[in-house]
Structures are given as structure tokens and as C-alpha cells.
Amino acid sequence: MGLDEQELIRxxxxxxxxxxxxxxxxxxxxxxxxxxxxxxxxxTAEDAVQEAFIQAFRSIGTFQEGKPFKPxxxxxxxxxxxxxxAKFGVSWDELDPNQPNDTDDGTPERLLMEKEDKTRLMQAIxxxxxxxxxxxILKYLSGLSEAETSEVxxxxxxxxxxxxxxxxxxxxxxxxxxxxxxQRGKA
Amino acid sequence: xxxxxxxxxxxxxxxxxLMLHTEVNIDVDRMWENIEAKLDAKPxxxxxxxxxxxxxxxxxxMIVLLNWQSPPHPPEQLMTEEPQIMRFSAIEPLSAAxxxxxxxxxxxLTAHQDLEIGPGPTVVEVLEANTLTTAASTATLELxxxxxxxxxxxxxxxxxxxxxxxxxxxxxxxxxLYTAEAPEExxxxxxLIMK
Numbered sequence: 455m456g457l458d459e460q461e462l463i464r465x466x467x468x469x470x471x472x473x474x475x476x477x478x479x480x481x482x483x484x485x486x487x488x489x490x491x492x493x494x495x496x497x498t499a500e501d502a503v504q505e506a507f508i509q510a511f512r513s514i515g516t517f518q519e520g521k522p523f524k525p526x527x528x529x530x531x532x533x534x535x536x537x538x539x540a541k542f543g544v545s546w547d548e549l550d551p552n553q554p555n556d557t558d559d560g561t562p563e564r565l566l567m568e569k570e571d572k573t574r575l576m577q578a579i580x581x582x583x584x585x586x587x588x589x590x591i592l593k594y595l596s597g598l599s600e601a602e603t604s605e606v607x608x609x610x611x612x613x614x615x616x617x618x619x620x621x622x623x624x625x626x627x628x629x630x631x632x633x634x635x636x637q638r639g640k641a
Numbered sequence: 642x643x644x645x646x647x648x649x650x651x652x653x654x655x656x657x658x659l660m661l662h663t664e665v666n667i668d669v670d671r672m673w674e675n676i677e678a679k680l681d682a683k684p685x686x687x688x689x690x691x692x693x694x695x696x697x698x699x700x701x702x703m704i705v706l707l708n709w710q711s712p713p714h715p716p717e718q719l720m721t722e723e724p725q726i727m728r729f730s731a732i733e734p735l736s737a738a739x740x741x742x743x744x745x746x747x748x749x750l751t752a753h754q755d756l757e758i759g760p761g762p763t764v765v766e767v768l769e770a771n772t773l774t775t776a777a778s779t780a781t782l783e784l785x786x787x788x789x790x791x792x793x794x795x796x797x798x799x800x801x802x803x804x805x806x807x808x809x810x811x812x813x814x815x816x817x818l819y820t821a822e823a824p825e826e827x828x829x830x831x832x833l834i835m836k
Contacts, residue, residue: 471677478673487663500667507676513755513820533819537760575650575658594652595659625655626648633648 459523466514474511481524482507484596485531491591492535502534509534525602528592532606574636578628586621589614696794699749703738734820735789737831739812746780746799748812748831752789759817760785761826765799767833770809778802784816807835 457465457476465473485506489499510517510530517526579587592603600618604611650658734756738749748765763782766775780801789795804810810833817826 471680474680475673475677478676479669482667482669482672483665486665486667487660490663490665491659496666500672504672504676504679508679509755511676511680516754537819569661572654572658572661575654576662578650579655579658590655591659594656595663622649622655625650629648629650 460519463514463517463519463523466511467517477523478507481527484524485527488528488531488591488596489535491595492532492588493538498538499535502538503531505538506530506534522602524596525598525606528596528598528602529606532588532592574629574632575625577632578625581628582621582624586617586624589617590621593618695796696749696751699738699740699747699796703740706740734818735816735827735829737812737814737829739831739833741803741833741835742798744800744803746801746803746812746833748797748799748814749794750789750797750814750829751794752791754791754820756789757819758784758787758789759819761817763814763816765801766813766815767801767804768811768813770811770832773811773813776804776810804835809834 457473459477459480462473462477462480466477482503485503486499489502489506490496493499493502506527510527517523579590582590588607589603592598592606593600598606600611600614604614607614609617734752734754736751736753738751740747746765746767763784765780765782767777768774769776778801780799782797782799787795812831812833813828814831815826815828
């Protein structure tokens with residue numbers, strides 16, 4: 455890339471479009487994944503991320519140099535996704551745990567089983583309430599530290615730790631429920 | 642419970658499931674073109690263009706009013722609460738000024754940074770200055786999605802029941818703001834003098 459992130463940010467502050475584009479390209483994948491995991495819809499996620507980048511670049515002057523860009527952007531993406539998700543009435547809590555997965559593509563049996571496990575785990579994640587799901591997504595999908603997650607969510611780090619702990623316990627319960635219902639379905 | 646313990650997924654499993662189910666499926670080039678076009682475009686101003694002139698006139702009017710008429714000394718309790726209100730105004734991304742025009746409450750909201758008003762209703766309440774209890778009816782405004790640039794002022798005229806008695810009051814505006822930092826519920830205060 456040539457320029458490091460802080461140099462790109464300085465360029466963005468100076469209004470350099472090529473720096474903005476480079477910063478956009480290096481963070482768009484992670485931002486869209488995050489937005490999609492909140493809105494559950496590609497078009498909505500795309501809108502949320504576009505709005506988030508526009509807001510980020512317009513207010514880049516307020517960004518504190520020396521800090522990582524990712525948590526700052528994540529905060530904006532979360533806010534935009536929540537707002538747009540709320541506008542279109544998307545609610546993860548209403549997700550159908552038996553929703554079919556469209557990623558099956560005829561892989562060998564072992565890989566297929568692994569994929570099924572991941573799908574079941576994803577269904578379990580989707581069944582969590584937002585309070586517990588968001589810290590999980592920010593930590594495992596966006597790769598933020600617990601301190602950064604606490605900053606994004608505006609809650610103390612101890613709250614993030616406890617929500618992550620509860621989230622994983624709840625995941626185990628949801629997985630057991632999903633497994634149970636699958637077995638009952640097969641019987 | 643033991644069965645549940647066995648099913649607690651590992652970090653790697655959670656990460657892997659999330660990555661698999663959020664595989665990016667978008668046109669990055671088109672997205673950048675859209676962003677670039679919007680960055681080049683002038684920010685949308687949903688507020689009327691004469692707001693700047695109106696604000697300047699209103700500020701001038703307030704200055705003249707405050708210098709011309711020496712208002713009665715506020716009670717002791719108000720004096721102790723004033724610094725708190727000043728502090729609110731200083732740190733909020735939005736500040737408010739209020740006055741009564743005819744039978745309406747004229748409210749001016751000035752942004753101190755780029756912001757957008759959140760989806761919740763904006764609640765305007767006139768409070769007793771010394772007790773901060775409700776002095777008149779409450780009004781609800783629909784401002785969701787409205788954007789203000791730093792330094793921009795929105796002027797609003799509200800038809801609401803105002804206190805019948807003259808004196809000092811506080812107008813409290815409760816709303817949800819989206820700034821670059823985070824969404825936040827804010828309460829901002831504006832002094833109001835009823836003649």
C-alpha cells in the first residue's frame with residue numbers, strides 16, 4: 455500500500471481523495487461484514503457502510519491521530535446499521551432458527567459437516583439478543599479488543615467481558631436446543 | 642448443564658462461523674464511486690436557507706432584550722443550578738435558545754458538530770427554573786433524520802401551552818443525536834423569560 459494508516463488519515467484530513475479511497479478499500483470488507491451481521495441484508499448493509507464512510511470522511515477532522523481507525527469506523531457502522539435496520543424493521547430476534555442456509559455447494563462430506571456445524575452455530579448466534587450478539591460480532595468478526603469493543607458500545611470493559619461470557623453460555627444453550635430440534639425432526 | 646458446557650463453542654469456531662456467513666458479496670468499486678460522488682456533492686441542507694439571517698436577528702434581539710430589560714433577580718436556588726446548566730450546554734454537540742413569540746415558543750437549535758437527529762421523538766418541555774419541575778404542557782416533535790452541520794441553526798416554532806405566570810423558566814429539549822462518535826440521548830436546556 456505504501457502509506458501506513460496514520461499517513462492515510464493525515465491525507466484524508468487534508469482532503470486527499472486517493473488516501474480516502476485507500477482507507478476505504480482497506481476497511482470496506484470488515485465494515486460490510488459488520489453491517490451485514492446487524493442488518494442481515496446486503497443492500498441495507500451496503501447503504502449503512504456507504505453512509506458510515508461518508509460520515510467518517512466528513513468528520514475525519516475530529517478523529518484523534520495516533521488511534522486506530524477501525525474501532526472509530528466500527529462505531530459509526532454499528533450506529534448506521536442499527537438506524538437503517540430499525541427503519542426497515544429488521545430484527546434479528548425474529549430470525550427463524552430453521553432458516554435454510556444458501557451456502558451449500560456440494561463439498562466433500564467432512565467439509566459439509568463442518569459447514570453444517572458452522573451454520574448451526576451461526577443460527578445460535580442469530581438467536582442471541584443484540585446485547586450479547588454485538589460484543590461477540592465486534593470481537594470475533596471485526597477483531598476488536600475488549601477495550602475497543604467497550605468504546606464502540608459505550609459500556610465499561612467489565613460489561614463487555616461479562617456479556618461475552620454470558621453470550622458464550624447462551625450459545626451453548628441455543629446449540630443444544632437446535633441440536634435437539636434437529637434430532638426430533640429426523641426421528 | 643454439563644451438556645451445555647460441552648457445547649460452548651471455541652473462539653476459533655465462533656470466528657469461523659461468522660466469517661463464513663458474512664462473506665462479502667458487494668461491488669466495492671461501485672460503492673467507492675457512490676461515496677466519492679456524495680463527498681463531492683454539497684451536504685444536504687434540509688433547513689430553510691434564511692436560517693442564518695434569522696439566527697443572527699434572533700441573537701441580536703436576545704442581546705438587546707437582555708441589555709435593555711434588567712430581569713428580576715432569580716431566586717437563590719436558581720443561582721446554584723445555573724453552572725450545571727452551563728456545563729450541559731458547553732459539552733453537548735447541540736445547544737438551544739428559546740423565546741416566546743406571540744403565543745408560540747420559538748426554539749433555536751445550534752449544532753456544534755455535524756450531527757443527525759435520531760429516530761426517537763424530540764420532546765420539548767417548559768420547566769420551572771428553580772425546581773426544574775414541569776411548568777406547562779410537553780410538546781413532541783418529529784425531527785428524525787434531520788441533519789445539521791457544525792454551526793448550523795434550526796429554528797422551530799411550537800404551538801404549545803406556555804406558563805401563564807411571568808418569570809424565569811428553563812426549556813428542556815430531549816432528543817437522540819447521531820454524531821461521529823456515537824448515538825446519544827441528550828437533554829439540552831435553554832433559559833426562557835416569560836413577561
